[in-house]
Amino acid sequence: MRLVIVLFCSAIVYGQTFEGKVIIEEDPEKPVPFALIYFVDLGSTVFADEQGNFKVANIPEGHTTIEVRAAGFEDLKTDFYFQSGQINLISLERSHRELDKVIVSTFGVLQGENITNVERIGMGDLMKIPTSIGESLSNIPGVAQGGAGGGISKPVIRGLSGNRVVTYLNGLRVENQQWGADHGLPITELGIGSVEVIKGPSSLLYGPDALGGVIYFVDEPYAPRNTISAFGQTRSEFATMSTSNMAGFKISKEKIRLNLYGGYDNYADFRLPTGQFAQNSRYSQASGKMAMGYNHKNWVMNLRYNFFHGRYGIPGHTHDSIPDYSSFQVNEQSRAISIPAQVVNNHYVLFENKFQFDEHFLMVSIGNTFNNTREFEEKITIPAINLQLNSTTYNLRWKTHLLDHKLSLIAGVQGMYQLNLNDEKAEDFLIPDAVLNDIGGYFLMVGSVKKWKAQAGIRYDHRSVETLNSFNGVEDFKRDFAGVNYSAGLARIGDKSTIRFNVSSGFRSPHTSELLADGAHHGSFRYEIGHQNLTTERATQFDFSYAIHLHDIEFVINPFYTTISNYILIEEIDSMIEGMRVFAYDQIPSAILYGGDIGFHYHPHFAHPLHIESSFSMVYGEDEDKNPLTLIPANRINTQLRFNFNKKSSFGLKDIIVQHIYTARQDRVGLLETPTGEYHLLNAGINFELEKEKTTSVLSVGGRNLLNQRYFNHLSGLKNIQMPNPGINFYISLKINFNNNTKTK
Amino acid sequence: MKQLTLFSAVIGLLAITSCKKCSECHYDGTDGEVELGEYCGDDLENLESSGYVVGDTTYDVHCHEH
Numbered sequence: 001m002r003l004v005i006v007l008f009c010s011a012i013v014y015g016q017t018f019e020g021k022v023i024i025e026e027d028p029e030k031p032v033p034f035a036l037i038y039f040v041d042l043g044s045t046v047f048a049d050e051q052g053n054f055k056v057a058n059i060p061e062g063h064t065t066i067e068v069r070a071a072g073f074e075d076l077k078t079d080f081y082f083q084s085g086q087i088n089l090i091s092l093e094r095s096h097r098e099l100d101k102v103i104v105s106t107f108g109v110l111q112g113e114n115i116t117n118v119e120r121i122g123m124g125d126l127m128k129i130p131t132s133i134g135e136s137l138s139n140i141p142g143v144a145q146g147g148a149g150g151g152i153s154k155p156v157i158r159g160l161s162g163n164r165v166v167t168y169l170n171g172l173r174v175e176n177q178q179w180g181a182d183h184g185l186p187i188t189e190l191g192i193g194s195v196e197v198i199k200g201p202s203s204l205l206y207g208p209d210a211l212g213g214v215i216y217f218v219d220e221p222y223a224p225r226n227t228i229s230a231f232g233q234t235r236s237e238f239a240t241m242s243t244s245n246m247a248g249f250k251i252s253k254e255k256i257r258l259n260l261y262g263g264y265d266n267y268a269d270f271r272l273p274t275g276q277f278a279q280n281s282r283y284s285q286a287s288g289k290m291a292m293g294y295n296h297k298n299w300v301m302n303l304r305y306n307f308f309h310g311r312y313g314i315p316g317h318t319h320d321s322i323p324d325y326s327s328f329q330v331n332e333q334s335r336a337i338s339i340p341a342q343v344v345n346n347h348y349v350l351f352e353n354k355f356q357f358d359e360h361f362l363m364v365s366i367g368n369t370f371n372n373t374r375e376f377e378e379k380i381t382i383p384a385i386n387l388q389l390n391s392t393t394y395n396l397r398w399k400t401h402l403l404d405h406k407l408s409l410i411a412g413v414q415g416m417y418q419l420n421l422n423d424e425k426a427e428d429f430l431i432p433d434a435v436l437n438d439i440g441g442y443f444l445m446v447g448s449v450k451k452w453k454a455q456a457g458i459r460y461d462h463r464s465v466e467t468l469n470s471f472n473g474v475e476d477f478k479r480d481f482a483g484v485n486y487s488a489g490l491a492r493i494g495d496k497s498t499i500r501f502n503v504s505s506g507f508r509s510p511h512t513s514e515l516l517a518d519g520a521h522h523g524s525f526r527y528e529i530g531h532q533n534l535t536t537e538r539a540t541q542f543d544f545s546y547a548i549h550l551h552d553i554e555f556v557i558n559p560f561y562t563t564i565s566n567y568i569l570i571e572e573i574d575s576m577i578e579g580m581r582v583f584a585y586d587q588i589p590s591a592i593l594y595g596g597d598i599g600f601h602y603h604p605h606f607a608h609p610l611h612i613e614s615s616f617s618m619v620y621g622e623d624e625d626k627n628p629l630t631l632i633p634a635n636r637i638n639t640q641l642r643f644n645f646n647k648k649s650s651f652g653l654k655d656i657i658v659q660h661i662y663t664a665r666q667d668r669v670g671l672l673e674t675p676t677g678e679y680h681l682l683n684a685g686i687n688f689e690l691e692k693e694k695t696t697s698v699l700s701v702g703g704r705n706l707l708n709q710r711y712f713n714h715l716s717g718l719k720n721i722q723m724p725n726p727g728i729n730f731y732i733s734l735k736i737n738f739n740n741n742t743k744t745k
Numbered sequence: 746m747k748q749l750t751l752f753s754a755v756i757g758l759l760a761i762t763s764c765k766k767c768s769e770c771h772y773d774g775t776d777g778e779v780e781l782g783e784y785c786g787d788d789l790e791n792l793e794s795s796g797y798v799v800g801d802t803t804y805d806v807h808c809h810e811h
Contacts, residue, residue, distance in 0.1 A: 380768050
């Protein structure tokens with residue numbers, strides 16, 4: 001026992017102060033001034049001075065992952081070995097271009113442990129022409145937007161959504177009744193720094209249900225050491241007469257860091273292209289966020305808390321057995337609290353600990369998401385549906401580097417205990433009270449030789465689902481599901497090209513809503529009927545990606561092919577109950593989804609301010625008889641022109657963005673699903689910047705759907721009530737950032 | 746600054762705690778809609794929960810505009 005303790009203690013390396021210098025790779029005598037060095041595991045940042053020198057305290061000796069950025073130089077992400085008693089040199093390559101790492105990225109939380117193609121995009125880039133976070137995600141190739149209009153937005157990755165897309169917030173799996181077509185993303189843009197998307201089955205690292213993919217939100221980093229920063233932002237939109245406000249405060253000392261945020265949004269009914277309004281599409285949201293980081297010797301801790309409250313009007317309410325859809329489009333705009341409405345309250349807590357032992361790395365985290373979803377349909381004070389979902393997750397991951405960092409081994413255990421309860425005073429019980437228990441273990445190897453990287457991993461999961469009481473005549477419902485998943489991939493990451501090939505699998509057990517539902521779901525505009533005998537879905541995806549990155553242009557092609565056995569679907573049947581169209585869950589032996597993304601980013605040397613980006617995304621879904629699946633996104637071309645300007649004074653034009661989105665007609669539709677016509681959308685934005693000594697202000701003006709196109713989103717529940725999407729919409733936004741050093745020199 | 750913060754917190758708390766839901770309510774009688782007037786807070790909740798009794802009949806109450 002004593003020997004174990006001694007060996008354990010000797011493996012712990014203590015936090016020290018290191019000195020470093022950022023230099024130019026092509027000319028090592030010259031420094032890179034004011035480079036930003038971000039310590040990924042610490043979540044903290046230091047800046048080099050004008051001589052490229054920097055000091056960092058309280059990090060353990062050994063390998064640590066850093067990202068280094070400086071204007072005019074290629075971004076660098078590496079595992080760097082900091083040594084005491086010497087100047088640690090970091091070399092950056094010059095770059096005469098500033099291509100955004102949108103198309104091909106080696107950065108991000110997820111990419112470091114994945115050969116799978118991971119799209120990473122900063123929130124600043126996603127929000128160049130501001131909109132809801134759900135709609136902004138649809139700018140990512142392969143990602144579309146479903147939902148029920150207004151503030152209810154659901155991401156669709158390569159044709160899959162709902163329970164097949166897992167959402168993470170800083171390592172915390174977020175559960176919010178995502179089985180519901182009207183249960184949107186439980187996150188606002190408040191405090192979010194970037195989003196990373198894995199397209200396709202990702203069960204190896206992210207557990208059961210990640211069949212369609214993973215959306216991983218990463219909070220903004222903490223303020224640089226010994227600084228205080230704050231911001232305030234307000235935005236208004238014409239189509240919804242909305243106000244969206246947020247504020248944040250960051251403070252970082254040597255060892256402790258704190259981020260605080262608060263926000264409130266209020267949107268009235270949205271304006272249609274005709275000038276009328278979508279009745280009861282109004283919504284409001286309030287959110288708050290706290291993140292605290294602390295590090296001591298070889299231990300890094302992050303404690304995060306998020307609060308979210310949203311109230312969403314549900315359009316299309318009627319008692320008529322044959323609804324008059326035109327009655328949902330009215331001449332008066334309102335934001336008054338009304339019903340029917342969905343009210344959501346979420347609390348997220350994550351306690352994450354990271355330990356570094358020279359070449360070994362251990363992460364231990366525990367988190368909880370509490371979601372309360374209420375739908376008020378006929379009564380203002382008594383919800384028809386009142387669900388409480390309490391999910392506790394735990395995650396242990398161990399990583400070690402061997403062979404001089406050429407081989408990494410990762411092993412982990414993840415689990416979730418989830419309790420879903422209906423409030424006894426609710427009028428409807430759409431899904432039963434149930435307990436869900438997940439546990440899974442995985443092992444992954446990642447090896448690299450020169451420019452080649454290979455990965456292989458395997459995982460086992462077990463899930464048990466048990467109802468707590470009789471539900472719709474079903475007694476003692478208990479099922480167990482188990483699955484083995486794998487992932488294998490090969491990549492060559494060269495200077496001018498990147499090739500990736502990946503095979504991955506996933507599995508998803510049927511949800512209690514798919515098994516046992518039997519009732520009206522007003523928020524989804526349909527009556528839903530479950531199917532008790534559904535079995536586990538299993539998916540395999542083949543994903544290939546080839547990207548060329550030359551001096552002025554980047555081009556990528558990314559086809560995929562996914563097969564899903566025992567595919568669970570929901571289809572309309574020829575019936576009406578309680579004035580609503582009836583949809584029933586069913587299962588088919590197999591489904592195939594295939595397609596891909598093609599994109600380019602052109603930044604000509606002769607016209608430095610200009611960036612041209614365009615991507616074409618296509619998805620086809622069909623069953624084994626080649627019949628089209630329902631709710632498959634239409635093909636889409638998304639083109640963006642951006643002009644960046646170098647201001648000559650403290651105030652000036654920062655950039656102009658013009659975006660054109662063409663969505664093709666979708667006539668590959670399922671049984672009783674109707675086709676949706678093609679449409680063009682034109683969006684534009686102009687940003688001005690004012691820089692003072694300690695403040696930076698950005699004034700943004702612009703508009704969406706500038707052609708006032710009348711169009712329907714094929715994936716939106718609003719289509720079921722013949723409600724088009726919003727018409728022309730102008731916005732104005734002001735953001736002010738404050739920065740201050742807390743230490744005097 | 747401290748006074749302003751405290752004042753804002755008090756105003757915020759009052760705003761939240763003094764907010765009562767009120768709504769015009771009616772029921773669908775045998776001869777059409779019968780208006781019941783405005784109900785607020787606990788009275789509103791009780792009315793929606795228990796319904797409105799006329800003689801031997803308890804009517805389901807609607808307290809919103811469609």
